[in-house]
Amino acid sequence: MFKIVLLISIVLTFSRACDENNGEEQLAIARQQSDEYFASAFGYTPDSWNHLYYPNSRLPSGYFNQYEGRTPSGSSMDGIDPYNTHSVNGEVKSDQQGVGRLALGGLGASLINTGIFNHRFTPANTWRPFSNFANRIPISYNPNFDNPLDTFDACTSPNGDAGICVPGSVCSLFGGRPSSSCVLGKVCCVNTISTCGGTVTLNNTYWQSPTTAVSASSTCAITLRLDTKYVEQLKKPICQIRLDFVSFTTAQPTAGTCVDTFQVSGTTTVAPVICGDNAGQHMYLDVPSSALTSTDVQLMFNFGAATTTRSWNIKIAMLPCGASYLAPTDCLQYFTAATGKVKSFNWQDVASTTTRQLNNQKYNICFRTELVSGSRATQMCVSICTVTNGGDAFYITTPAAVVTGATTFLTVVTTTPVATSQSNVGTTVSSTGNPAFVVATCLYDFLQIASGQDATTGVEADRFCGNQLNPATGANLLNPGLTTSTQVCTSIRPFRMTFKTDGTEAAISIATPPTVPAVAGADAANTGFCLDYQEK
Template identity: 60%
Template sequence: MSTFYVLLSVVLMLQVCRACDGNNEEEQLAAARQQSDEYFANAYGFNSNNPWSSPYYQPSARVPGYASPYEGRTPISRQPNYNPFKKYFANHVDEENSQAEGRFALGSLGANLINTGLFNNRFTPANTWRPFASLANRVPVSVNPDFSGPLSNFDACTSPSGDAGICAPGSVCSLFGGRPSGSCILGKVCCINAITTCGGTVTLNNTYWQSPSTAVSAPSTCALTVRMDTKLVEQLARPICQIRLDFVTFTTQQPTAGTCTDSFMVGGSTSVAPIICGDNTGQHMYLDVPSSAITPTDVQLMFNFAAGTATRSWNIKISMLPCGASYLAPTECLQYFTASTGRVRSFNWQDVNVNAIRQLNNQKYNICFRTELVSGSRASQLCLSVCTVTNTGAGYGITTPAAPFASLPPLLGSSVGTGTATAGVPTALQGACTYDFLAIIGATDALTGFSADRFCGTRLNPNPAGINADALVCTNVRPFRVTYQTDNTELQTAAPLLVTTPADTNNVGFCLDYQEK
């Protein structure tokens, strides 16, 4: 009998302990849930009852449908479709065993269901049916794999419509004024963010700055600030060293004699970006900035509009590139191309019917090409040729040089180079591309062997006699780089040591197809 009483006492003590543990666990779960709410409230100013309550980030317009490839530079250009049920079939037992388990028998499946219903705001405030609402209160916050840093993995993503965005929990996407489009792993959404106002501030990667829906008045100014600071919660894990601007669309008033009346300019970056205007859809810029891990930086993007009725519209994608990334552009490269073939154009060049001045004044920047693998080996040669035009305009036209002596015909092709010209006169004296020019170091005509370092005129040809034909120009100098420079006027300027003056009129700039070999 005494043995029975001893066993009964042990059972009763175990039951009491379980009850105590159960009450303690409920208290721990409630405390953890409260900490979760307080964390979002303190970190983001987020009110779970009103996801649009943030005073800083407000909802913005939807991005129109279009495709804008990022030249293959984004590490994750498109996230794979994620199937949370995949690993619960027999074929994926090993994969399941390698994953961290949650508090449920279903492991991370339960975590994904909670993330989808609770943390990702899939059930909108207007929908009162929330099947996981009570369940979430019983699950420790540790089930959410991103609770310790819900913004620490803002990887790039691409929506089904081709828009670039970031992977984020749905509630955080709403907090920043974005819209979900497509899905990412771990129950996140591909968040697309757009701003359609002047005078705002951008802190989120892959943000689109779009022209206002109402017509832009002239004269006026429209500016935007891009802020980089590791103290910002959305940038804690990613110090920024570069900004890439992709001009998805860009249309402003055409220049007057090469000088911009409407102007787009950049301030606050360590690299110098030229002032541009006109038509620049499809162009891009890389801007170097001090590492945000060392000092906070504000970069200003500004449009100044002059009087006139020209159409002004733009859609600029702003990408913040982290320090140490393999896809950063080399220092002092305003443009950077990362394919073995492609097309490069001067700002405001267009294939149009009117053969008018499209070359912009005061341009000075480097265009760089990453050395790609060609047939399994690193490319050793970069070749450029003038692109084919379908209208009456020209694919190449940079200030025509003048001849130094009256007895020599004007040369429309090359200038300063290593070759020699007619009657032994050095090419440097004949061409004199000292005002507006395209510099290709080590460039050689693939057919004739003539070489030059600077090009201007109406033909891309290092041969002084090649005034009527463009040539295929190749260089073996690596890293592959082209420099474009123009002066501050399209008026004719007297040249030292020259009898005649250069024909600095009706310049269109350049459009070149390139290929690495």
């Protein structure tokens, strides 16, 4: 019996050894054939056996599928050009061979299961050890975590410029400037475009004004192309764009209407037309997920006949779907600190006798609820900024002026000077003249703060205009508000404000309800607002 058992054991061991040797040989053949496949079809061999290719992380909510936007990490591509579709110096380049060859970011599920391993073996050989490999190992991407092992993740250069981590050859391919080092021998690549008519596909791209002076009566525009067929975007489908105006100088408006215009098209967010001085401002722009549809967003300057200096430097950040740092829907501006400063477009601390406030503004300014002393803030307070150069920190619409006994509204606005140092609240006020008029106060131009209360007295209002920020009302029609500003607080969360202006600074002498519900006096030298905010 012992001999029989020993013999069976020897036979089984020998058989298993043969099977293992055969398996190793077939594995080696499979690796060689897959490498040959990539070398022939794509022009390079990926590091497809690197365990970093298959990160095991939790799938974020809202993604189309678990393989959406994957890209290879840690693979060496120096000296080769795997980027069949990309943007170089603002122009889209395309290799005709193997168009879309990286559409799944390397070895996607269908490529693993059907594109290589299942069909790289003869029909007679049914041994396919990797046929379900992608299904056994979950593959996902967390948009809130920049993995330093991945390509195209954000980085910051020593001088503060934003860039992306890529191999040096890839930085050169996209026309970028290496500024510092990232992990695994990569560089922090800063991409800058200084032309009109280019195309941007890279995150953290700077669009600068051309080196030659921009002439009057001309147009300068670029296109932001959001599409997961580009290798630089396929790991992170894009749902939002943030524009940071590092510098921005164009002609000043005429009576609030822009002579030079900057406008955005192609986004679901309706951004207002702006001009003037806007350094330090920003915009968040919602776009449809680039995993579902490709989108072209256009940024355009139109320059009028005025002779003035035009220059700009706009940082373009592409924010991935599902990221925790996306702005809430319908928020053109979003502030994520417990304290800070918020300004209307074109507000500056400069003495001016002309209107700096822009017409046709309508947007929401939102504030993330921050932790204050370890707890979520329960209120947000705003107060006017301190000015040192002759600017006006709050001036939205000349306070209403109504004189009893006047026969026409035009007589009121032309013969009665208005004290421009008063606040104003509400929407309309009724005169007692002959005839009587319903006169607009904060109806056409206003800053709205829901349940805004005086931090000291508790007096409440929700619409603010005039030359002071104060919810209190004045003593009579000639004095509609107070001559001092106060701190205004709201406990309505999420914290937000709405800024709205109409299309004119001229007097509205004829009311045509419902579109023009009340007459209004002419505005003069409106500046907009600058507010310090604090969450408590």
